[in-house]
Amino acid sequence: MWKPDRDSKKPIYEQIAAHLEQRIACSEFPPGSLLPSERKLAEQLGVNRSTIIQAFAELRSIGLIESQLGSGTRVSQTKWGVTPQYALNWRKYAEGGNFLPNVPFLRRIREALHQQPALIDFASGELAGSLAPTEEIQQLMREHTYTSYLGYDNPQGYVPLREALVTYLARYRDIQTTESSILITSGSQQSLFLIAQCLLSPGDAVAIEDPSYCYSLPMFQSAGLRLFRLPVGSSEGYVDEIRKLVKKHGIKMIFMNPNFQNPTGTLYDMARRSQLLDVASELGIPIVEDDPFSLTAYDSPVPPPLKAMDTGGSVIYIGSFSKIAASGMRIGWMVAPNAIVERLADARQQMDFGLSVIPQQIVAQFLTSAYFEPHLERLRLQLQFRRDSLLEAVRQELPGLLTYVAPQGGLHLWCKLVPKVHDGKLLEEAIRRGVVFVPGSVYGSSDGYVRFTYARPRDPREIGPGIAKFAEALREAAD
Amino acid sequence: MWKPDRDSKKPIYEQIAAHLEQRIACSEFPPGSLLPSERKLAEQLGVNRSTIIQAFAELRSIGLIESQLGSGTRVSQTKWGVTPQYALNWRKYAEGGNFLPNVPFLRRIREALHQQPALIDFASGELAGSLAPTEEIQQLMREHTYTSYLGYDNPQGYVPLREALVTYLARYRDIQTTESSILITSGSQQSLFLIAQCLLSPGDAVAIEDPSYCYSLPMFQSAGLRLFRLPVGSSEGYVDEIRKLVKKHGIKMIFMNPNFQNPTGTLYDMARRSQLLDVASELGIPIVEDDPFSLTAYDSPVPPPLKAMDTGGSVIYIGSFSKIAASGMRIGWMVAPNAIVERLADARQQMDFGLSVIPQQIVAQFLTSAYFEPHLERLRLQLQFRRDSLLEAVRQELPGLLTYVAPQGGLHLWCKLVPKVHDGKLLEEAIRRGVVFVPGSVYGSSDGYVRFTYARPRDPREIGPGIAKFAEALREAAD
Numbered sequence: 039m040w041k042p043d044r045d046s047k048k049p050i051y052e053q054i055a056a057h058l059e060q061r062i063a064c065s066e067f068p069p070g071s072l073l074p075s076e077r078k079l080a081e082q083l084g085v086n087r088s089t090i091i092q093a094f095a096e097l098r099s100i101g102l103i104e105s106q107l108g109s110g111t112r113v114s115q116t117k118w119g120v121t122p123q124y125a126l127n128w129r130k131y132a133e134g135g136n137f138l139p140n141v142p143f144l145r146r147i148r149e150a151l152h153q154q155p156a157l158i159d160f161a162s163g164e165l166a167g168s169l170a171p172t173e174e175i176q177q178l179m180r181e182h183t184y185t186s187y188l189g190y191d192n193p194q195g196y197v198p199l200r201e202a203l204v205t206y207l208a209r210y211r212d213i214q215t216t217e218s219s220i221l222i223t224s225g226s227q228q229s230l231f232l233i234a235q236c237l238l239s240p241g242d243a244v245a246i247e248d249p250s251y252c253y254s255l256p257m258f259q260s261a262g263l264r265l266f267r268l269p270v271g272s273s274e275g276y277v278d279e280i281r282k283l284v285k286k287h288g289i290k291m292i293f294m295n296p297n298f299q300n301p302t303g304t305l306y307d308m309a310r311r312s313q314l315l316d317v318a319s320e321l322g323i324p325i326v327e328d329d330p331f332s333l334t335a336y337d338s339p340v341p342p343p344l345k346a347m348d349t350g351g352s353v354i355y356i357g358s359f360s361k362i363a364a365s366g367m368r369i370g371w372m373v374a375p376n377a378i379v380e381r382l383a384d385a386r387q388q389m390d391f392g393l394s395v396i397p398q399q400i401v402a403q404f405l406t407s408a409y410f411e412p413h414l415e416r417l418r419l420q421l422q423f424r425r426d427s428l429l430e431a432v433r434q435e436l437p438g439l440l441t442y443v444a445p446q447g448g449l450h451l452w453c454k455l456v457p458k459v460h461d462g463k464l465l466e467e468a469i470r471r472g473v474v475f476v477p478g479s480v481y482g483s484s485d486g487y488v489r490f491t492y493a494r495p496r497d498p499r500e501i502g503p504g505i506a507k508f509a510e511a512l513r514e515a516a517d
Numbered sequence: 518m519w520k521p522d523r524d525s526k527k528p529i530y531e532q533i534a535a536h537l538e539q540r541i542a543c544s545e546f547p548p549g550s551l552l553p554s555e556r557k558l559a560e561q562l563g564v565n566r567s568t569i570i571q572a573f574a575e576l577r578s579i580g581l582i583e584s585q586l587g588s589g590t591r592v593s594q595t596k597w598g599v600t601p602q603y604a605l606n607w608r609k610y611a612e613g614g615n616f617l618p619n620v621p622f623l624r625r626i627r628e629a630l631h632q633q634p635a636l637i638d639f640a641s642g643e644l645a646g647s648l649a650p651t652e653e654i655q656q657l658m659r660e661h662t663y664t665s666y667l668g669y670d671n672p673q674g675y676v677p678l679r680e681a682l683v684t685y686l687a688r689y690r691d692i693q694t695t696e697s698s699i700l701i702t703s704g705s706q707q708s709l710f711l712i713a714q715c716l717l718s719p720g721d722a723v724a725i726e727d728p729s730y731c732y733s734l735p736m737f738q739s740a741g742l743r744l745f746r747l748p749v750g751s752s753e754g755y756v757d758e759i760r761k762l763v764k765k766h767g768i769k770m771i772f773m774n775p776n777f778q779n780p781t782g783t784l785y786d787m788a789r790r791s792q793l794l795d796v797a798s799e800l801g802i803p804i805v806e807d808d809p810f811s812l813t814a815y816d817s818p819v820p821p822p823l824k825a826m827d828t829g830g831s832v833i834y835i836g837s838f839s840k841i842a843a844s845g846m847r848i849g850w851m852v853a854p855n856a857i858v859e860r861l862a863d864a865r866q867q868m869d870f871g872l873s874v875i876p877q878q879i880v881a882q883f884l885t886s887a888y889f890e891p892h893l894e895r896l897r898l899q900l901q902f903r904r905d906s907l908l909e910a911v912r913q914e915l916p917g918l919l920t921y922v923a924p925q926g927g928l929h930l931w932c933k934l935v936p937k938v939h940d941g942k943l944l945e946e947a948i949r950r951g952v953v954f955v956p957g958s959v960y961g962s963s964d965g966y967v968r969f970t971y972a973r974p975r976d977p978r979e980i981g982p983g984i985a986k987f988a989e990a991l992r993e994a995a996d
Binding site: 039040060061063064065066067068069071072126127128129131132133134137139140145148162164165166167170172175176179180183188189190191193197213214215216217218219223224225227228231235236237238239242255256257260290291318319322323324345348350351352353364365366367368369375376377378379380381384385387388389390391392393394395396397400 | 518519539540542543544545546547548550551605606607608610611612613616618619624627641643644645646649651654655658659662667668669670672676692693694695696697698702703704706707710714715716717718721734735736739769770797798801802803824827828829830831832843844845846847848854855856857858859860863864866867868869870871872873874875876879
């Protein structure tokens, strides 16, 4: 990313003016389009707002941009000989389409992380770089010869990876399957997207857990689905709730995350699993079982997934490499009946023509290598250590200010705040102090909940100071 | 892929029965679902149909499957204790959704290539393995240390790759741009998908070339767009045609492939390019310029892309690594105004959370390495040699039977057949003889056109025999 050169003899504002002139000249900002605000540019480039004002004045003086009070700064149309009334309104296109933008809080968080790389990050739901098997993956890349054909891949994904997953799923998840039942996707995100876009129709009703990371995914709304809530916590009357939703709203599919549920960390017991399968089979409703966290279980292994107990064939199972190794590989997988896998593979070809073969080869090698088991063991220990550091910091910095259930696996701590607080205000106060988290309302809960991803700070030693900053923000934001 | 073991003492039909039992047991084929037909299974497993009939009889005798005349073979429902009336109808889900399946001819071609790997392939629109820089890429993977963070990537794509593309675009395509104007996508396919899904709304009208590879992409229809034809060949009245479409149908966007257009190989001249830009700017209609083939130009370089001449900011430019190096890397790029790039990057996050960083790193290194120029030179010579081999074979085997314009770049030859022929019949006759091509109707033309991708046969020495087989098929299929 371009930044002004502070050692140059050329004044900063002139460098910025030249930089903006270049971006305008190459149509990044076409005639008539809106430039980013002075405040936003100042944050992006790490300068004072007055420097941006000077740069804008420079560009205004040569007729390249025009500012109007209240409507921002635009690229001049006359400058380029374009008749104003016909100038292409790109913003209209950017706001068109039936695809919803991301949740505003998540956009704000992404923006803050982009602008302030030093933020202590409890928000991004992924592993820190130090928890990923970076060296092992490098070693595999150096050792192995990639002689495979670098053409378009099999639509269901690279065959040796699917074969490696058959063994992996049998060994770690008690799932007996075949490579022809597996579809490789770009993380579990793409599995969910394919299901929402291609197996359901606009207007269809689906059940999702409440709270649930599904609320953070506008893809469901973009697909025109009606979402109904299934409370995560209660086990009493849980099955009756499903029956009621089916009867009243005709729900067509249930989305679940039974192991260390995101965000609450809930682990479903065997009784709940059996009940779920029974009711799904009885009512003929498919369950989408998303299972990214089960291999992180700290102490004792988790119960078998629904898919392993699914004699009725009601379950689509989704797994991922992201939360147990490296999200940047973008490798996830779906295990589903033949008709579903073939349909989704065909649809995915139209969207992106499949995944790159290289990361698929690397993941296939990693899963079958002697590196995998020790990596998992180290990961579990490190996550447990991070969880303990977080709980210790919470006890020290926030005594009596929040309640939680200590998670036995996964990457997240879900907390209820005792003081009354407005989510947006708390988030801004936290960002100002150098720490970021996800407000619970992103997951569909009311204000006053927080998700801390303890797996994500660069170093576990950031956890204590991060919580101290959060505690300050909470005291400031509380009514 | 599983195949029966011909050296085993166990009879083939028993091996197949056991294999199917396993796939049924693991819910690849859930209770009540349809098994593949006897014919299809026989083709897939490379056995006689009678062997499949024996295997089915075996499974029927243990009550695992049921066959009904005219409705195929299904997995028993009673066997698994599922009440038939409630059994989950996966097929209903597979047929739901608002996403259209691929064009039938393309599905047939993919199936044939899957089942008969020895087919001479003039159909897949990509480079042969021998034309890809496989060794160079391996070398780069061995030499370089991938120390980068393997977490989620920047939503617009890996920054060093975008920086490499700024230099690449300036050097090879005369396009002056900035890394913040670039979005990395999974090939050009994903660029087109994002534009169709996120910038346009169902019911919107767009203009595409006739014939055009766009017709082979059901993604436009899946997005609910109305497609209007802009004839590729005629230059007379071309601009009037655009004005007419805008006036009559209110078209919102124009999709073009001005360099060695797919499938016709047409190269737009400077006059056409200027006219296009003028009319787009005058009417305020964006042009999507897809430019995957320009670097393959055999003799003289192609004119600058529309994007390089686009002072009005009307053009979204799409490029790709697929047709100049390796489609299996799945790296494409879009250059567009800021508002568009930000919007599409946000939407793409919801679909697949971005691309793997590894292939992006490799492509960034390759484009800036000393390997790139010699690779391009070799590629051009080899493509030219393949084109000449194809034209020679056509002259020998099909004298007077087809007409064409010899392409000066790209991967394809577009032919009009002189004899009257039915596309489907010709394709089946060709597959039976061991060669496959794409019928022109896939691209929206009438019956009697053919696209030969001479870049794709494994070895240029396959081109002659492939055309000989095609000539036989044509003689058989002609009325």
